[in-house]
Structures are given as C-alpha cells and as structure tokens.
C-alpha cells in the first residue's frame with residue numbers, strides 16, 4: 430500500500446494525532462554464494478524494492494503496540510519486560526530486536542506500530558530481515574532523538590542487532606547476509622560482502638538484456654529452521670576435523686579448492702565431506718562470478734548460478750523436489766541462462782536470469798509444468814533492486 434494508505438490504516442487502528450513517521454527496509458534476493466555466510470565466505474545478494482514499511486507514532490508510556498496490515502494478531506509489549514515474548518507467533522522479531530538494542534544501551538521508546546509487508550512471509554526472500562532491520566532503525570532513531578544524539582544510525586550495527594535477535598530470540602543461527610543486504614542495499618546494485626570481516630562493495634548490476642525472475646515454490650516451510658541449524662553444525666564439525674591438519678583455519682571459506690582437495694582425507698564423515706565441498710566450491714564460484722561480471726560475461730555468470738544450485742542439491746542437500754522442479758523447468762526455456770534456489774532452501778524461491786523477451790514464456794511454461802508435477806501453482810515476481818533501510822518522509 431502507499432504511504433498515504435498506510436497512514437489512513439494507522440489512524441483507523443490507533444486514532445488521530447500528529448507525529449506519524451515511516452521506516453522501511455527491504456527483503457533480498459541472493460544471486461550467488463549460498464550457505465557460506467556463516468562460514469566466513471563471500472556472498473552476492475541484492476536488496477529488493479519490496480519488504481517492510483512501518484508506520485509509527487510515539488507514546489508517552491512503556492508500551493509498544495504492534496499490528497500488521499495483513500494479519501489479525503495484535504500484540505502489546507512491555508518495554509520493561511522485553512525478554513518475555515519469545516513464544517509469540519508474530520511479533521517476536523520486533524521484541525527480539527528491541528531487546529537487543531536495549532541490552533546495548535539504547536532507550537526503547539513506547540510507540541504504536543503498524544507493519545506493511547510486501548513480500549510473502551516465509552518465502553525465502555528475507556521478509557523477516559526486512560521487519561527486523563526496519564524495526565531496529567525505528568527504535569534506534571527514537572532512542573538517539575531522546576538522548577540528543579545527532580548522528581545517523583549505523584546501519585551495519587542495525588544488521589548485527591537484527592542477527593542477534595534471530596540467534597537469541599528466534600533461535601535460528603543465521604549468518605549476516607540477509608540483515609546486511611536489507612540494511613545496506615543500494616538501488617540497482619548487488620553487494621559483494623565478505624562475511625567474516627563485513628567488508629563490502631556495491632556492484633552495479635548490468636543485466637545486458639536479461640531479467641531477474643524470482644519464482645516461489647509456495648511450499649509450506651515446515652522444518653526449515655531446524656534443518657538450517659543442522660547444516661551449521663555439520664560445517665562446524667567439518668572445520669573441527671580439518672583443524673587437525675590445518676590448525677589456523679577459522680572459517681571453512683578460508684580454504685581454497687586446492688587446499689580442500691589436498692586435505693579432504695581429514696574429514697572422516699561422508700555427509701560432512703559433502704557439506705564442506707559445497708562451501709569451499711561455492712565460495713570459489715562467488716569469486717569467479719565477480720571476475721566474469723566485471724568482464725561483462727553474463728552467460729558465464731549464469732553457468733556459475735547453475736553450478737551453485739547443483740551443488741546445493743547434491744552436496745548440501747537443501748533443495749527438494751519443489752525447488753529442483755522449478756530449476757529444471759526454468760533451464761528448459763531457451764532464454765534462461767542460469768537458474769538456482771536462493772536463500773536457505775527447503776522450499777522458498779528460485780532466481781533465474783531470463784532474456785527479457787522470454788519472460789512471458791518462462792512464466793507460462795514453468796508455471797504449467799510445476800503445477801502438473803507438484804500439484805499446485807508457483808508464484809512469479811519481477812521485483813526491482815532497491816535501497817536498504819531508511820526513514821521515508823511523507
């Protein structure tokens with residue numbers, strides 16, 4: 430909805446009054462570099478034009494009220510008891526972020542908030558990172574104003590508080606990619622991010638007549654979070670085994686393919702070996718992507734995307750029939766030069782590079798085939814690449 434519509438909804442819900450403000454932060458699509466952020470690797474996400482917009486107005490008590498435009502739940506948080514809301518079905522991201530900021534000395538200010546989410550929930554496009562980062566920015570802005578601090582909010586810190594909320598509040602040991610992309614995105618650019626040091630660079634996306642098409646499996650999420658944590662543990666086990674011969678290695682992504690091949694005998698568990706192989710070669714694919722994109726070779730980038738998916742399917746085992754079907758069908762379209770799952774996997778979305786004029790055919794044929802094989806329809810999106818977290822002036 431537009432800002433004007435959101436303001437009207439806000440007033441309907443919380444009543445008339447001055448001082449309504451708007452904060453936004455987007456979701457992301459990761460172009461390549463999957464499941465390596467928590468292994469200190471390079472990732473290459475881009476922020477979307479869609480995500481979360483919050484309408485907010487300060488209160489003069491210790492209460493935070495939360496509501497979303499598309500959900501029935503109404504949640505009230507007590508600022509003096511922010512640790513108490515971990516079991517909320519909706520509202521726990523916001524409570525977790527507020528608690529993380531409070532623990533670090535921010536003054537959490539009571540307010541009424543209305544969230545407008547323009548990405549599918551649980552769809553693998555990091556709608557949750559959008560909620561977290563927008564919430565962090567809103568609370569940090571109010572805190573700075575209360576305390577007379579006249580400096581811009583540090584968005585990298587907001588990404589880190591958001592990740593902390595995922596770890597400590599939600600219970601997912603995620604890497605930093607999603608929150609960083611949401612906080613630091615830039616219009617029409619992808620972000621090359623080195624996840625161990627948080628060094629980053631914005632890279633203009635010159636798609637050379639190709640569109641980024643996102644397809645949603647529409648699969649219900651199920652056990653995704655516990656499987657995600659299981660992969661993190663398998664990587665930690667792999668690192669421990671490699672440390673027997675490579676004691677100085679702190680992150681799996683410090684290892685090049687050559688070093689991996691020379692030391693893989695140290696990994697005694699077949700499953701762990703596959704996980705580590707994915708991580709090492711995926712990091713290498715990101716570095717290769719940068720080279721080919723700098724050389725303007727988009728076809729070679731498409732090939733690397735394909736390689737990424739195949740490795741996530743065979744070695745990391747996070748795809749499943751729904752994602753694999755979308756990718757297989759996408760690759761049958763002659764205008765497709767690369768197709769892969771994006772995000773955590775186990776459902777969620779794929780990202781494909783498709784010749785602009787072939788997009789209608791892509792949507793029709795992939796949609797039809799998926800429906801026939803899986804039994805329900807996928808969704809397709811062509812979101813733009815947008816800016817990261819910001820306050821929106823009316």
Ligand code: GLA
Nearest residue numbers: 463464603604605606772773
């Ligand atoms: C999820 C996590 C990210 C990242 C991806 C996989 O989106 O939140 O930190 O690990 O999965 O690349």
